[in-house]
Amino acid sequence: MRLENGIKVFTGTEITATMIKERLIENGIKASLEDDDFYKDVVTNEQKVPEKLNVYVPRENVIQAQEVIEEAYVDLMDN
Secondary structure (H helix, E strand, C coil), rough: CCCCCCEEEECCCCHHHHHHHHHHHCCCCCCEECCCHHHCCECCCCCCCEEEEEEEEEEHHHHHHHHHHHHHHHHHHCC
């Protein structure tokens, strides 16, 4: 469920979006996952799972969230 007044900070595969959401929560930022309603029944894989999910955070946490997402990518690249 999308956060009220949430801002989309990331779009990616279910695995990556979930990892980003968890990393944000670990850093004290509320986060939620949601697929695009418009594509809900169109852009799915064979198991009817959305191909892309969006990560939303409260407006006041957007800059902090972007920093956490950048750190997550650096960590992934180092591994």
